[in-house]
Amino acid sequence: MSITLQLLFTGLGIGSIYALVALGFVLIYRATNVVNFAQGDFSMIGAFLMVVFAVDMGLPYWLSAVIAIAAMAGFGILFNYGVYYPLRHRTFLPVVISTIGASILLQNGVLAAYGPHPQSLPAMLPFPGIAVGGVFLDSQYLLILAVTGAMVVLQYLFFERTMLGKKLQATSQDKEMASLLGIPVALMIGITFAYSAVLGGLAGILVAPLLFVSINMGSTIALKAFAASIIGGFGDVTGAIVGGLALGVVETFGAAYISVPYKDGFAFLVLFLFLMVRPQGVFGEKVAEKA
């Protein structure tokens, strides 16, 4: 029993990270109809900013996190103007290639600036974790679960209860109609990129004490997060969260009870089954494009 709970806890913890990154994918997809393949690198950038502020400059942890997240918002806007905006009237493919190029540029840029040595970041909470029964609750995983939960609630309130949130939703549903209603579409897309960068950066900051900070840390997470967003229903916010959590749990249990070397395989096996049986995902609509 304690083993099952331990696995469930770890699975949900790692799943929360997939969920945060998957949310970033989905929000940008909804706003621009484009998959951002540099989404995982947003996490890497966020984690490196944290190393710069908290370790190299020695700022307090909370202050470093605040500055890093603010910097991520700015980074998202720059990313929008550098990578998406110039190609906004082009088809899907050039933009996707542009994001892949940005991903390579970001990884090698950080490599050139920071060197290939992986960095470590101390855990954020002052205690290593709590042992409940036979289950060890790692403080970092607890923090990840709490922050992801809070983000989900905040995001719901933001999109449903604020004017800005509603404008963003309108933009993602129908850009032409939104602009006829006087919503500044380009600005809304800029804000979406900023918010997605914040989500990705947050995931990177949260996961850094567990997985260390290296230039390719975002790649594996992003691949799983992308699978999670398809399982949940691509373009669906709830789906991204549920898909992320489910994927974390499935791969952890699959590894424990069937085979550790095939851990990554379980995630993609689930993806494969969904693509065959229910390609629109758990929460997705059958019609891919809204009218």
Add this chain to the structure above:
Amino acid sequence: MTKYGLTALLLCGALTLAASQSIAAETLKIGVVAPVTGPAAESGRFQVNGAKLAAEEVNKAGGVLGKQLELVIEDDQTTNPGAVLAFSKLAGDSDIPAFIGSIRSTQVHAMAPDVIKTGKPMMIGGTDPKLTHMGNPWLFRFRPNDTYSARVIAEYGVNVLKRKKWAIVHSTDAFGTAGKNALADQLKALGAETVITQGYTNNSQDFTPVALAVKAAGAEILSSYVTFETDQGILAKQMRQLGVDLPWIGSTTISTTSALRLAGPALNGTWGVTDFAEKSSPASEAFSQKYMAAYNTKADVFSAWPYDAVTVLAKAINDAGSTDPEKIRAALMAISGFAGAEGTYDFDQNGDGLHGYNIVHNDNGTIVFERRIDFKD
């Protein structure tokens, strides 16, 4: 106009040819395949630094065959296709008589067929025993192979630490799988039992299932063949968190500078086998001091083997008095009792230069040399 253009072009061509010939006359090129980018870029930097340090010393001492040694470095991107591509670029340069290959067994395997086709010697650091036992006459190993690391791990764990029930955690790549197989065989030979074997894929984010399985298996000692430092760090932290406090002997990665920095106290008290230990011999100590002076970082195995490889290769080419591949090969085979940073080189008929390992202990974050175990065969 066209006529002048053509003349100018020919002139340019002739000049370039002359320039390249004059460079070829001054330097002797050695090709180096190293991970400059990708997951192993970390160790790639050590590899290049170690090789450069040796080349500088060789050049100060008069170079090779009266020429200055020049390292031509190609990035293998830490991938097999990258390694093959990097090697083919180097192999295409006929001025290069020999190569320094990868420390990753997987990548040496990928390049091995092309090395045979090229017919020139390659110094390697990969420790999969098969690499020098598959009839490829051109691979020369500058680290002891994994049968030795496995023999030393088993010898120390069973006969010194007196542990009979073993857990093995290993990467599923060529290095980890070969190490696991060799260790299981050695344990069987010494009458110990492997109670659990757990493989994982490189760049795993979570080792909870591995730790829980090891904990439940009732092992008395843990041994590991881990490829990447980040995996080593995460594995160590989670093992300790989930209450696996077994004595632990790991393959080389467990005592590297980066793994210690990443894992912190989670690796305290562990033993590691390492072909390179600072205090294991006067030659190792001298190399460590020179490396520290040059790069202001502690040397480790990733920099020690290419240092030895370049030094020994330069000596072999000088001994051979020629860049003819067969002659270099014969000169390498004749190397005997050469004290390098990694140990004393005696190449056997397979191309293995070293036949033993050091055991080191992690005393609260400081790596301390315990003993050297060498085998005659």
